[in-house]
Amino acid sequence: MSSRSWAGRATRPLAVGLGLGLAASALTLTTTTAAYAADPVDVTIVGINDFHGRLLPARDAGGAAKLASAVDSVRAAHPNTIFAAAGDLIGASTFESFIQQDKPTIDALNEAGLDVSAVGNHEFDQGYDDLVNRVMKPASDANPYGGAEWAYIGANVKMRDTGSDALEPTYVQTVGTGDQAVEVGFIGAVTEHLPELVTPAGISEIVVTDIVDEVNAEADSLEAAGVDVIVMLVHEGAPKASCTDIAALGADTDFGSIVKDVDSSVDAIVSGHTHLAYDCKIGSAEAPATLRPVVSAGQYGFNINRLSFSVDPASGSIAGVDTELINVARTAExxxxxxxxxxxxxxxxAVSDELGAAPLGEIAGPFTRAKRADGTTENRGGESTVGNLVGEVQRWATGTDIAFMNPGGLRDDIIGLAEGGYPATVTYKQAAIVQPFANTLVKMGLTGTQLKSLLEEQWQPDGSSRPFLHLGASDGFEWTYDPTAARGERITGMWLKGEPIDAGTTYSVTANSFLASGGDNFGTFAAGSNPTDTGQSDLQAMVDYMEEFGSEAPVAVDYAQHSVGVSFPDDAPATYAAGDTLAMDLSSLLLAPTKDVAGLSDDEVEVFLAGRSVGVFDVDNTVVSDVADENGTASVSLTVPAYSGSPDSVRVVGTTTGTEVEVPVAFEAGTDAVVEAKRRPKGAIKAGKRLKVTAIVTIDGEPASGEVTLTGSGVDKTIELNKNGKAKTKVGPFTKGKHTILVSYGDFSDLLRFQVR
Known part of the structure; x- marks a missing residue:
């Protein structure tokens, strides 16, 4: 029991319990004896949300010890204080908590005197059974990692078979005594998107029902029971922090429906999930003139919300409410x-330092998540170097064609022990922090058609708090998309190792167990053929990969984009011919950078047609998109030169990063020869390494015969085309710097550009 249990808690049951080893009633009344003010009574709620086991103070975290002190400061000024939370207290935690199954966080919040919390989606990371039979049960020799002493509530969490409550829906606490007593009721709810956010197998026993319907029903019950103040604790939140924007949310959005349609008998809404801090007062649709608090403390214990109600204990009416967002991490006072x-x-x-110090290998630079314009807040809609790395790690570990990684499963950057610069060592602790969910890797088959459907699902359902989730992808898999197209029609091309994806071909694909079961609305994964759970954890795959590739030489960062946005003018022709103007807008050319962390970006892109450079265009690397992947833009406008054959695409190449994608474009038949040069690896190569070059020559679409010549950067070589019009060779090694090799077939040629580090 917390040392702050001086409040003198006592409970009395009102109804038959749930048989979960929880409190014995559907509505638990807890009496707290504390000093109280004269009539009216001051009743204060301290709110937090999305703590995620952030025990230590950091740039974006207050730290558990300061959080407890901040709560105590409110208790000192407002003796009738209840400490409440809106979920995600555990799960997706930092290593100090994660390595001990969040037991340190449970103990810290017990000690801080937390009274009640709604369940969040991360409370279900290890499944419903783990929540109720470990986290919520008292700690013991048989249950060493449990022992949460606060009440977890969730009115919209029901048993699948019976429809009965899977968790206590409400919690009631009485502050003051005698004629100064005030009853405060809390109703908990979790996001209706829970089935998309956790492994479905872990919550197979339960269903999530409508938040508004369940909360309104419980509010009616609390009113009938004579509860004076009713507070909603909900793990759902606003997509933006502006009170004006929140008030303008439509009733058809996740949070707008809560703000508008939850009964006016609910006196305050304490929210979370979107990690934004706001302190608003907004009226409901039922009583628009009656403004009630709609608040969130942001994330990681960085702030706390204070809501102080002035209550007439005789009538239970609220004379007023004062709210404040208090910064726990403040440096002044x-x-x-x-x-x-x-x-x-x-x-x-101390425990985490001992367990996490083991070195895994070295990295040549930082692997980071996509960031918003501030350079610090993650953007799950952006492509990232760490997302693509994890995709490649999991493809390598399972031996499949392609692997994907969900951005929400990446909880940190891989920076390494980089105090002295790079190369830098990566420890077990650092790897574990990035992927703390212990997902296993699942292999399956997906057709080319299904791969397109999967990529279309990155655009989330309408009303989602995160409208776009960018999948990380393994090496060699690339795609183009049209950001202006209609839903379901945005993906315009896909390639694997330079070859177009065939709609009818089945490709072997790997995803973690969360994605494989359809998490984050990626339902196509769940429709894959022959799914096989390898039993290998995502963390173990990273450990093995670093041992294999990072022990003798540092793992290089690949800054090439796997996806590029391409849109054409409304009046663009169906096909192009020599002399026509080809115009298109490119986006997603920038991996949005992390503040104070160096990375590579393209200042220019070069466009090739039929193996011939047709223009170089500037890239605007201003970070403008906080929810999608549209950063890094270029406007292309060129006159189509004479060409041979019938090209079906132009190639866009980043002059620095190695980004290289084919853009589907239809051309009328031309003449003469087409030379196409490809290289492996596609990105930057290491000094002293060789390059594999493939030349493909066609005339009017048919394989050419004869010889091709490679010249430049110390290369002077002639090789014979085979019957398919192809020639392969190895060239190099090369010194550090930028290099070009001209691949020529008579008067026709293609230019390879690459960088050596």
């Missing part, structure tokens, strides 16, 4: 660290 909580944190750090 900082909160001291609570000694008891600090001891819990220090012990957790």
């Amino acid at each position: 900082p909160f001291p660290e609570d000694a008891a909580v600090k001891k819990i944190v220090d012990d957790a750090v």
Whole structure:
């Protein structure tokens, strides 16, 4: 029991319990004896959300010890204080908590005196059974990693077979005594998107029902029971932090329906899930003139919400409410660290340091998640170097054609021990922080048609708090898309190792167990053929990969984009011929950078037609998109030169990063020869390494015969075309710097550009 249990808790059952080993009633009343003010009574709620086991203070986290002190400061000023939360207290945690199954976080919040919390989606990361039979059960020798002493509530979580409550829906606590007593009721709810956010197998026993319907029903019950103040704790939140924007949300959106349609008998809405901080007062559709608090503390214990109600204990009416967003991490007049909580944190750090210090290998540079314009907040809609790395790691570990990684499963960047620069060592702790969910890797078959459907699912259902989720992808898989096209029609081309994806061909694909079961609305994964769970964890795959590739030489960062946006003018012709103007807008040319972390980007892209360079165009690398992947743009406009054959695409090449994608474009039949040069690897290569070059020559679409010549960068070589019009050779090694090789077939040629590091 927390040392703050001086409040003197006592419970009395009102109804038959759920048989879950939880509190014995569907509505638990807890009485807290505390000093109280004269009539009216001051009743204060301290709210947090999305703590995610952030035990230590950081740039975006207050730290558990300061959080406890901040809560105590409110208790000192407002004795009738209840400490409440809106979910995601555990799960997706930092290593100090994760390595001990979040037991240190449970202990720290117990010590801080947390009273009640809604369940969040991350409370279900290890499944419903783990939540109710480990986290929520008392700690013991048989249950060493459990012991949450606060009430977890969720009115819209039901048993699948019976429809009965899977968790207590409400929690009621009485503050004050005698004629100064005020009853405060809490109704919990979790996002209706829970089935998309956790492994479905882990919640097969339960269903998630409509938030508004369940909360309104419970509010009616609390009113009938004479509860004075009703507070909703909901793990769902606003897509933007502006109170004006929140008030303008439509009733057809996830959070707008809550703000508008939850009964006016609910006096405040404490929210979470989207990790944004806001302190608003907004009226409901039922009573628009009655403004009630709609608040969120952001994330990681960086802030707390304070809501202080002035309540007439005789009538139960609320005379007023004062709210405040308090910064826990403030540097001016900082909160001291609570000694008891600090001891819990220090012990957790000691354990994690010992377990996490093992080196795995070296990296040549930082692997980062996509960031928003501030350079620090993650953007799950952006392509990232760490997402693509994890995709490649999992493809390698399972031996498949392609692997994908969901951005929400990446909880940190891989920076390494980079105090002295790069190369830098990556430790077990750092790898574990990035992927803390212990998912297993699942192999399956997906056709080319299914791959297109899968990529279309990156655009999430209308009303989602994150409208776009960019999948990380393994090496060699690329695609183009039209950001202006209609839903389901945006993917315009896909390639694997330079070859177009065939709609009817089945490709072997790997995804983690969360994605494989349809998580994050990627339902196509669940329709894959012959799914096989390898039993290998995502973390173990990274450990093995670093041992294989990072022990003798550092793993290089690939800055090439796997996906590029392409849109054409409305009046663009169906086919192009020599002399026509070809115009298109390119996007997603930039891996949105992390503040103070160096990376590569393209200042220019070069466009090739039939193996011939037809123009170089500037790239605008201003970060403008916070929810999608449209950063890094270029406007292309060129006059189509004479060409041979019937090209069906132009090639776009980033002059620095090695980004290289084919853009589907139809051309009328031309003449003469077409030379196409390809290289492996596609990105930058290491000094002293050789390059594999393939030349393909056609005339009027038919394989050519004869010889091709390679010249430049110390290369002077002639090779014979085979019967398919192809020639392959190895060239090099090369010194550091930028290099070009001209691949010629008579008067026709293609130019290879590459960088050596």
